[in-house]
Amino acid sequence: MKISAQEYLIWKSGNYLFGLELGHCREIVNEVPLTRLPRAPGFVLGLANLRGTVVSVLDLEALLGYRKETLYRESSSIVRLRHSGYPIAAAADAIRDTMFLGPDELEAAPANLTESESNFIRKVAKTSDGLVLIPDLASIASRIN
Amino acid sequence: MEINLKEVKESFVTTTRDLLQRSEALLLELERGHNAEHFTEMLRAIHTIKGNAGIFELEGVIRLCHAFETFLERFQSGGRALSAGQIDLGLTVLDRLRSLVAVMDDPHTLAGIPTDDLIAQLSGKQPGLPEAAAGGAGEPRASFDRLREHTKKLRLPEKYLEVARSKNRYLIFLVVDLADQGELTLAQFYAKLLTLHKSGNLLSLGVLRKESITSNPAGPFLPYFVILHSEAKAESLIQTLGLKVLLFHYFWQPQERAEPSAQNAAVAAQQEAQRDHHVRDTHLKVHLDLLNSLIDITGEIVLTRNALVRRVEHAADQSLNSFAKKLSYLVSDLQDKVMKTRLQKLDVLFHRFPRLVRETAQLTGKKAELHIEGGDIEIDKAIIDEIADPLVHIVRNAVDHGIESPAERAVAGKNETGRIILQAQAREGNIVIRVADDGKGLDLEKIRNTAISKGLISRESAAHATAADITEYLFLPGFSTKSEVTTISGRGVGMDVVRTNISKLGGSVEIAGEPGRGSVVTMVIPQTLSILTCLTVEINGFRFVIPQQNIVEVVQIDASRLKNIQNKLAYELRQRLLPLIETDELLEIPKGEYALPFIVVVRTEKYNYGLMVQTILDTEEVVVKPLPQFGQDRQIFSGAAIMGDGRIAPILDAALIGRHSNLIANVENRQLGRVRTQIAEATEQHLLFRVHGRNVAFRVMALPRIEAIDPQSIETIVDRQVVNYRNEIIPILPTDFLRNDDSSRQVIKNLIILQAEGRRYGLLASEILDIVEEKLVLRREAADRSEIEGYAIINDETAIVLNIPMMMRQAAAAATPQLPGVMV
Numbered sequence: 001m002k003i004s005a006q007e008y009l010i011w012k013s014g015n016y017l018f019g020l021e022l023g024h025c026r027e028i029v030n031e032v033p034l035t036r037l038p039r040a041p042g043f044v045l046g047l048a049n050l051r052g053t054v055v056s057v058l059d060l061e062a063l064l065g066y067r068k069e070t071l072y073r074e075s076s077s078i079v080r081l082r083h084s085g086y087p088i089a090a091a092a093d094a095i096r097d098t099m100f101l102g103p104d105e106l107e108a109a110p111a112n113l114t115e116s117e118s119n120f121i122r123k124v125a126k127t128s129d130g131l132v133l134i135p136d137l138a139s140i141a142s143r144i145n
Numbered sequence: 146m147e148i149n150l151k152e153v154k155e156s157f158v159t160t161t162r163d164l165l166q167r168s169e170a171l172l173l174e175l176e177r178g179h180n181a182e183h184f185t186e187m188l189r190a191i192h193t194i195k196g197n198a199g200i201f202e203l204e205g206v207i208r209l210c211h212a213f214e215t216f217l218e219r220f221q222s223g224g225r226a227l228s229a230g231q232i233d234l235g236l237t238v239l240d241r242l243r244s245l246v247a248v249m250d251d252p253h254t255l256a257g258i259p260t261d262d263l264i265a266q267l268s269g270k271q272p273g274l275p276e277a278a279a280g281g282a283g284e285p286r287a288s289f290d291r292l293r294e295h296t297k298k299l300r301l302p303e304k305y306l307e308v309a310r311s312k313n314r315y316l317i318f319l320v321v322d323l324a325d326q327g328e329l330t331l332a333q334f335y336a337k338l339l340t341l342h343k344s345g346n347l348l349s350l351g352v353l354r355k356e357s358i359t360s361n362p363a364g365p366f367l368p369y370f371v372i373l374h375s376e377a378k379a380e381s382l383i384q385t386l387g388l389k390v391l392l393f394h395y396f397w398q399p400q401e402r403a404e405p406s407a408q409n410a411a412v413a414a415q416q417e418a419q420r421d422h423h424v425r426d427t428h429l430k431v432h433l434d435l436l437n438s439l440i441d442i443t444g445e446i447v448l449t450r451n452a453l454v455r456r457v458e459h460a461a462d463q464s465l466n467s468f469a470k471k472l473s474y475l476v477s478d479l480q481d482k483v484m485k486t487r488l489q490k491l492d493v494l495f496h497r498f499p500r501l502v503r504e505t506a507q508l509t510g511k512k513a514e515l516h517i518e519g520g521d522i523e524i525d526k527a528i529i530d531e532i533a534d535p536l537v538h539i540v541r542n543a544v545d546h547g548i549e550s551p552a553e554r555a556v557a558g559k560n561e562t563g564r565i566i567l568q569a570q571a572r573e574g575n576i577v578i579r580v581a582d583d584g585k586g587l588d589l590e591k592i593r594n595t596a597i598s599k600g601l602i603s604r605e606s607a608a609h610a611t612a613a614d615i616t617e618y619l620f621l622p623g624f625s626t627k628s629e630v631t632t633i634s635g636r637g638v639g640m641d642v643v644r645t646n647i648s649k650l651g652g653s654v655e656i657a658g659e660p661g662r663g664s665v666v667t668m669v670i671p672q673t674l675s676i677l678t679c680l681t682v683e684i685n686g687f688r689f690v691i692p693q694q695n696i697v698e699v700v701q702i703d704a705s706r707l708k709n710i711q712n713k714l715a716y717e718l719r720q721r722l723l724p725l726i727e728t729d730e731l732l733e734i735p736k737g738e739y740a741l742p743f744i745v746v747v748r749t750e751k752y753n754y755g756l757m758v759q760t761i762l763d764t765e766e767v768v769v770k771p772l773p774q775f776g777q778d779r780q781i782f783s784g785a786a787i788m789g790d791g792r793i794a795p796i797l798d799a800a801l802i803g804r805h806s807n808l809i810a811n812v813e814n815r816q817l818g819r820v821r822t823q824i825a826e827a828t829e830q831h832l833l834f835r836v837h838g839r840n841v842a843f844r845v846m847a848l849p850r851i852e853a854i855d856p857q858s859i860e861t862i863v864d865r866q867v868v869n870y871r872n873e874i875i876p877i878l879p880t881d882f883l884r885n886d887d888s889s890r891q892v893i894k895n896l897i898i899l900q901a902e903g904r905r906y907g908l909l910a911s912e913i914l915d916i917v918e919e920k921l922v923l924r925r926e927a928a929d930r931s932e933i934e935g936y937a938i939i940n941d942e943t944a945i946v947l948n949i950p951m952m953m954r955q956a957a958a959a960a961t962p963q964l965p966g967v968m969v
Contacts, residue, residue, distance in 0.1 A: 035793040037772075038687060038732035039781065047772075047785060047793045052445035054770040054785045054793055086773035144773045 005102030008125070010132055011079055011092035014061045018090065019101065019125060019132040026082040028095055031075045032057075042068065043143070045091045048078060055080060055087040056144060060135060063143070065116035083141050090135075099132075101125050106134070152492075154249075157197050161246045164190040165239050172239070176232045184221045188214060194242065205260045206245050213238050216267040238263055240303060305348050305372060309397040314374040316348075317382065319393035321369050337386050341373055348372040433526075436486050443483040444768045448791050450476045488523035491569050491576075494533055495520045498540055498567055505544040512562040513548050513582075515540075519569030524576055528670055531650050532578070535643040539580045539666045540567065542640075547584035547664055557661065559583065581665040587658030589615045599623060613950050616656050620644045648749065648800075653694075657954065659931065677769050679786060681762035681794065682745060684729050685737045688794040690767060690786045691756070695799040697746040699761055716744060716755055724754040726806050731781070752803030765789055769796065781805055831917045831946070833939055834910040837883040838891060840944040841910075842917065842937070851913055854896040859909070868896060868907050877907045878952045882930055883945065899949060906953055915940060931955075 008019040009028075034046035034057060043063035048055045057078050061067045078089040105125045109118060122136040171187040174180065195210035213235070220227055227235070241263055248254040309316035341347040349372040368391065375382050379393045450473055457469040495517050506513040548554075548563030555561055566581040589612055596602040596618040607615075618624060622641040644654045650670055658664030671677075671694075679690035680699075706717040707725075714725040723746060729739075741757035767786035772795065783798035831842040832849070858869050859877070866877040875898070897908040923935035923946060932955070934948040 033792070035795075036687065037782075037795060038734060047795075049787055049791055049793050052441045052448075052768070052770075052787065054772065054787070056773055086771070088773075 005100040005105075008099050008101050008132070008134070009079065010096040010099050010127075010129070011077075011090070012094045012096060013059070013090070013092055014066065016061060016066070017096070017127075017130055017132045018060055018092075019099070019134050020079070020081070020137065022098060024082050024137050026080040028077070028079055028092075029089075030077045030095075032078055033075045034073065036072055041143075045072070045076065048089065050080065050087070050089075053087050055089045057089045057091050058140065058144075059091050060120075060140075063116070063140065064120055064133075065114055081137055081140075083137055085141060086144055088141060088144055096129070099127065101127075101132075154201070157201065158246055158249070161194050161197065162243070164194055165243050165246075169236065169239050172227075172232055172235045175227050176229065181221070184217065188217055188221065191217070198246075201249060203245065203249055203255070205255065205258065206242060206249075209238060209242060209245070209260045209263060212264040212267040234263075234266055236303075238267065305374075306397055308348070309374045312374065313399045314376055314397075315378060315395055315399065316374050316397035317372070317379045317393055318396055319371050319373075319379065319383070319388075320391040321371065321388055322391055334388075337388070338371070341371075346373045346375055348374060431486075439483050439486065443480050444787065446476055447480050448787070448789065451789060452791070485523070487525050487527070489526045489529055490520060491522050491524055491529070491578075492520035494529050494536065495567060495569075497537075501537060501540060502544055502565060505541050506548075509545050510550060511544060511548050512551050513544050513565055514562055516564065516566045517568075518566070519571075522569045522571050522576060524670075528650055531646060532652075532668070532670060535646050535654075535668070536578070536580070538640075538643055539668075540565065543580050543582040543584070543664075543666070547582035547586075549585050553585075576670050578668045578670065579665055581663060583663040586660040586662050586664050587616060587619075587656070588660065592616070592618050596621065596624065611950065612948070616658070619656055620654070657958075677767055677786070677796070678764060679767050679796065680745065680764050681788070682743075682756075682758040683760040683762060684732070684741070684758055685734050685739050687732065687734055688762075688788075688792065689732075689797050690788075690794045691745055691747065691797050691799070692783075693764060695747045695749060697748050697753075700744045700746060700755070702742050702744055702757070718746070718755075726754055726756050726802065728756045728758055731802065731806065747799040749800040749803060752800065754803060754806075756797070756802070767794070767796075831921060831939065832897070833914040833917055833944060834895070834897070835912040835914055836880055836891070836893075836910050838885055839883050840914065840939065840942050841880070841883065841947060842921075842939055842944045843934075843947040843949045845916075849900075850898040851910075852896045852898065853894060854909075856893050859893065866909075870896065870898065870905075870907065873905070875905050875907045876956050877909055878949075878956055880909065880947075882932065899953065904953075904957065906956055908949075921946065 007022045009022055009025045010017055010019045012018075029048075029050060032048040032050070034048055036046045037044055037056075043059050045057045045059045045062075048057050055078070057076065059067070059071075076091045077093070077095060079092055079095070080087065080089040105127060106123045107125070109121045109124055113121065120135050120139050121133050123134040125132040125134060168187050168190045171183045171190075174183050175187075191210050191214050195207055195214070198206035198210065217235075220231075241258070241260065245255065245258055245260070248258065305316060308314075338347060338350065350370060373382075374397075377385070379395065383390050383393070454469050454473055457465050460466070498517065499515050502513050502515040543565050544563075548565070549557065549559075551561040554563065564583045566579070568579045568581070570577045570579075593607050593610065593615050596615075597604050597607050601621045601624060602610075602618060610618075620640045620643075622639075624639055624641065640654070640656070647654045647668055647670060652668060652670035654669075655667050656664060657667070677690075678693040680693060680696055681688060681690050683689075700716075700718065702716070708715045708717055708722060710722070714727065715722045716725050717723075723744075725744065727741070728734075729741065739759050741759050743758050743761055744755035745758055745761075746755050747753075765788065767788055770785045770787060772782055772785045781798060781801045782795040783801065784796045786794045786796050788794055830845050832845050833840060833842045835841065852870070854868065860867055860869070866879070867874050868877055869875075878899075891911045893909045893911055895910040895913055897910055897913075899906045899908060917939050921937040921939065923937050925933075925935035929935070932948055932952050934946045937944055937946050
C-alpha cells in the first residue's frame with residue numbers, strides 16, 4: 001500500500017528552497033518588522049512582535065552554515081513554526097506554494113552533507129522547482145531553548 | 146491576632162462542599178461494589194465534616210454526620226455492599242448536609258431544616274421514604290414483583306424530588322404496557338402524555354427493557370415508564386387518563402395536603418438558600434496559563450488601541466473620535482481588571498505568621514505577639530510565592546534576634562511580651578512590607594566585630610564604616626551574629642539570601658535599628674512582574690531598556706573625569722571611582738559614527754557601575770516577555786520589552802552584565818576599593834557652619850549647594866519645617882536639639898541643600914564658616930543623640946559633628962506613617 005503524500009509548505013530563503021509539513025507551520029506573516037538582538041548567534045535574524053508574542057526569527061541558511069552571518073534586514077516574511085517552548089519562526093524571502101510530497105519525491109538526506117547540514121536536514125525532496133530541503137524542527141528548536 | 150471568622154467560615158464551606166462532593170462520588174462507587182478503601186475515605190470525609198462543624202456549633206450537622214458514620218461503620222465491618230435504597234439514603238443525607246452548611250449563617254432557617262427524620266432512618270427505626278408507599282388498588286397484575294422491587298430502588302434525579310417537594314405534590318412512577326391499552330390508540334396515548342407535558346407535570350418517560358421485567362415475555366409487550374408529579378393520587382390520575390397501568394410507586398408523598406408542613410417549608414427554604422448559594426459561589430479555578438495569555442492579549446489590545454487612537458485623532462470624521470475614546474476607556478478598564486486577576490491578598494501569606502511567631506517564641510523562650518496590618522493589599526501571585534520564604538526568615542529573625550528574653554525585657558523596663566508588627570502598605574505602584582520589633586535593636590559593635598572575625602570585611606574598612614555601612618554587613622553572604630546555631634535561625638541562610646531573592650523581583654530590603662528600641666526590616670517590592678518601568682536608551686540605532694529600579698542616576702560625561710585603571714575604564718563621580726562599561730562593545734554593536742556621551746549609573750545588590758550610552762530616550766512602562774537563552778554565557782538580557790509603539794527592545798540585566806564584565810563585586814572590590822578609599826581619605830571634608838549659636842559640622846563627599854535664604858520662605862507644617870526652594874517643597878532637617886538659651890536671636894541666612902536617594906533635604910544655618918580638610922578626631926558619648934556623630938575640635942573651637950545620613954533617614958521615616966512602638 002502506498003503511503004499517502006503529505007502537504008508541505010515551500011518557501012525560498014536565499015538560494016534555497018525549504019519545505020515543512022503544514023502541520024508544523026503555525027502561520028505565515030508577511031513583512032514583519034524585525035528587531036535585531038545583539039550578541040545573539042549568527043543564525044538569529046532578529047525578534048518579531050506577533051500580537052504580543054516575542055518570536056525569534058531564524059535564518060535557516062546561516063543555521064545550516066551556508067552563510068557565516070545572517071544578513072540583517074529591517075523586516076522579513078516569516079513562517080512561524082509550531083512547537084512548544086520559545087516561539088520561533090523561519091525567515092523567508094518568498095513563500096512559494098504548498099505541495100504534496102510523497103515517498104517518491106522524498107529522499108533521506110544524502111551522506112555527503114556537512115555536519116551542520118546533517119544536524120538539521122531530515123530529508124530532501126526533488127521537485128520540478130528544484131531541490132527542497134526538509135529541516136528537522138526538533139533539532140532547530142533545540143538550538144534555541 | 147484576631148481570627149478572621151468570615152474567612153474561616155468560607156474555608157469551612159468550601160472544604161465541606163468538596164468533601165460532600167467526594168463522598169457522593171464514593172457512595173456511587175460503592176453502589177457498584179464493596180470497596181474497603183472507599184468506605185474508609187468516606188468515613189474520614191464525614192468525620193472531618195463533623196469535626197469542622199464542631200467549631201461552628203452546627204448541632205444538626207454534627208448529629209447527622211454522627212448518625213451517618215455509625216450507619217456506614219455497620220457496613221464497613223460487615224463488608225456487605227450497600228443496597229440501592231441505602232445508597233439513596235446516603236445521598237439524601239449528603240444533600241441534607243449540603244443544605245445545612247449552605248444556610249449555616251441563618252440560625253432560623255438552619256433550625257427549620259430537619260435532621261431527625263434522616264437520623265431515624267439511618268438508625269433503621271423508620272423505613273426510608275422510597276419504601277414508604279407502594280402499590281395499591283389500581284394494580285392489575287401481581288406477576289410484576291420483580292419489576293416492582295427493581296423500580297422501587299430506582300434513584301430518581303434529585304431535581305425531580307425537589308420539584309415534588311417544593312410543589313408539595315405526589316411524585317409518581319408508573320409503568321404501562323403500550324401493547325395492552327385496549328381501545329386506546331398509540332396516538333391517543335401520546336396526546337395524553339403531551340397534555341401532561343404541557344402542564345409541566347411530566348418529568349420523564351421512556352421504554353423499559355423487557356428483560357428487566359420478565360424473563361418470559363409472552364406476546365407483544367411494550368413496557369413504558371412515566372415519571373410525573375401530580376396533585377392527585379396515582380389512582381385517580383390513572384383513572385382520569387384512562388390508562389391501564391402495570392404498577393406504580395410514589396417516590397414522594399406530600400405530608401399534609403392542606404398546607405405545607407414545617408418540614409416542607411424548611412426544605413423549600415433550604416432549596417431557595419441553595420440556589421442563592423450557587424449565585425454566591427462565584428469563584429472559579431482558572432489555569433494560570435489561561436490568565437497569562439489573557440494578560441498577553443490584553444497588552445496587545447492596549448497597544449493596538451494606542452495606535453488606533455493616534456490615527457483617529459487626525460481623522461476627518463469627528464464621530465470616529467468619540468468611538469475611539471469610548472473604546473479607549475473600555476480597554477483601560479479591561480486592562481485594569483485583567484491585571485487584577487493575578488493579584489492575591491497578602492493575607493494568604495500573612496496567615497501563617499501568628500503561628501510562626503508563637504512557635505518561634507516558644508522555642509526561644511520568649512514572649513512575643515504579632516500585629517498584622519495591610520493584609521488586604523493585593524499583589525501578584527508570583528511575587529507572593531517569592532517573598533514567602535524571605536518573610537518567614539525576617540519574622541523569625543525578629544523573634545529570635547530582635548526580641549529579648551522576658552527577663553531582659555523586664556530589666557530594660559519593657560513589657561515582657563515583645564511586639565512584632567508586620568505591616569504592608571501600597572505606595573506608588575510598589576508594596577512596602579515592614580517587619581518591626583521593639584527588641585534590642587542592632588548592636589553595631591557586635592556586627593562590626595562579627596564581620597571582621599568572619600573575614601567578610603577588612604579591619605581597616607570596618608574602622609571607617611558608618612552606622613549605615615555596618616548595617617549593610619548584615620546582608621553579606623555568610624553573616625550571622627548568633628554564635629550558636631538554633632533550629633530557628635542561624636543556619637547561614639541569612640539576610641543575603643533574603644536580599645538576593647527580593648532583588649530578583651526587582652525589590653529591595655533594608656534594615657534599620659536603634660539600640661534598645663528595636664529594629665525594622667523594610668522590603669519594597671513591585672506589585673506586578675509583568676509590567677516594568679524602564680529607561681529607554683539607544684546606541685547606533687539599537688534600542689535597549691534598563692529597569693528603573695536599577696538606575697541610580699544619569700550623568701553626562703565630563704572627559705576630564707574619565708580614568709583608566711589597569712586597562713579598565715572608570716569615571717570619577719563625586720570623589721568616587723565608578724567602573725564604566727563600554728556598552729557598545731559589550732553588546733557587539735557594529736562600529737559606526739557615534740559617541741557615548743552619557744553614563745547610566747546602575748546599582749544592583751552586588752555591583753555598582755556605569756553603562757555608557759549614546760542617547761537617552763523616555764522612561765516608560767513596558768510589557769515584559771521572556772527571551773530564549775542562546776547559550777548561558779552570552780546572556781545579558783533578562784527578557785524583551787514590548788514598548789508602547791509595539792517595537793521590541795531587549796531588557797539589560799544589570800546583574801548579569803556586572804557578572805559578565807568580570808566587574809569586581811562591591812564586597813570584594815579590593816583593588817578599586819583601595820583607590821576609592823585613598824580618594825575619599827584625601828578629600829575628607831567637613832562643612833563647618835553656625836546654627837542656634839553653636840558650631841556645627843558634618844562630613845561632605847562633595848560640596849553641597851548652599852543658598853542664601855529669606856527666612857520668610859520657611860514654613861511650619863504641623864511639627865515640621867519646610868522650605869519652598871525653586872517651587873519644590875523641601876523638608877528641613879530639625880536641629881532644635883542644638884538650641885541653647887541665647888539662640889533665639891539668631892537669623893537664618895543660609896540653606897544647605899542635601900540630597901539622598903532622590904530626595905532633597907534642607908539644613909538651616911545662620912552662617913557658613915569653613916570647609917575643613919583635615920581628619921577629625923571624634924569623641925562620642927553613649928548618651929548622645931543618634932543625630933550627633935560626636936564632638937571634634939575644629940579651628941580651635943568645639944564643633945558638634947552631625948550624622949546627616951541618620952537625620953535624613955529620620956526625616957524620611959517621619960514623612961511616612963510611624964510604626965507604633967518603634968522609633969527608626
